[in-house]
Amino acid sequence: xxxxxxxxxxxxxSAATSPDSVRIIDLLFQGGFMMVPIxxxxxxxxxxxIERVLTIKKAAMPSEGFMNQIRSLVEKGDINGxxxxxxxxxxxxxxxxxKGVSRIGSPLKNIEVSIExxxxxxxxKLEKNLSLLATISGSAPMLGFLGTVIGMIQAFIAIAxxxxxxxxxxxxxxxxxxxxxxxxxxxxxxxxxxxxNYLVTRVQKIVHKMEYSSVEFIxxxxxxxx
Numbered sequence: 495x496x497x498x499x500x501x502x503x504x505x506x507x508s509a510a511t512s513p514d515s516v517r518i519i520d521l522l523f524q525g526g527f528m529m530v531p532i533x534x535x536x537x538x539x540x541x542x543x544i545e546r547v548l549t550i551k552k553a554a555m556p557s558e559g560f561m562n563q564i565r566s567l568v569e570k571g572d573i574n575g576x577x578x579x580x581x582x583x584x585x586x587x588x589x590x591x592x593k594g595v596s597r598i599g600s601p602l603k604n605i606e607v608s609i610e611x612x613x614x615x616x617x618x619k620l621e622k623n624l625s626l627l628a629t630i631s632g633s634a635p636m637l638g639f640l641g642t643v644i645g646m647i648q649a650f651i652a653i654a655x656x657x658x659x660x661x662x663x664x665x666x667x668x669x670x671x672x673x674x675x676x677x678x679x680x681x682x683x684x685x686x687x688x689x690x691n692y693l694v695t696r697v698q699k700i701v702h703k704m705e706y707s708s709v710e711f712i713x714x715x716x717x718x719x720x
């Protein structure tokens with residue numbers, strides 16, 4: 495009996511949400527107060543994604559032929575020229591190589607450690623807020639499911655308090671909350687999860703390039719001088 499009444503309420507709510515009668519924004523408002531934290535998470539996810547994309551793109555790669563220019567300058571003994579070239583480049587690799595160039599003349603182990611330390615700092619900068627984006631991808635669906643539970647509780651409370659036959663309209667508020675918050679939470683969670691994995695992939699590519707460039711620079715310092 496109760497399940498039949500709930501199904502009738504769902505059918506009624508679905509009929510009321512036709513494109514001609516209800517806009518998407520109206521549906522979102524029907525989701526209840528649980529839509530507020532989900533909306534805040536969606537704004538945070540979009541902001542973090544855009545900010546990280548711009549940051550990673552800016553720090554991704556030096557200009558073409560950067561390492562060849564560094565090699566040429568170091569082989570000629572133009573350390574200041576190499577430093578100036580690194581300073582002109584706004585990338586993680588350039589900052590690593592600049593630290594290595596500034597340590598030329600020190601023991602090779604010290605140069606390696608200096609480059610490694612700068613590399614760790616650059617990786618930390620690249621990964622900033624990625625963990626927060628991952629948290630959003632997991633917490634948004636959970637908030638949606640919480641809204642579902644709250645909506646169903648509201649529906650059953652309405653059934654318990656109503657004497658006689660239960661009107662589908664009476665149940666519609668709880669059903670709206672249950673369904674809309676779940677859909678919104680899953681939507682935000684999926685988008686945040688895809689964005690997180692995309693950014694992690696970009697960062698991994700940069701880290702690989704940083705490691706390759708640091709090895710190339712160390713090999714340059716170990717080459718026999720003519």
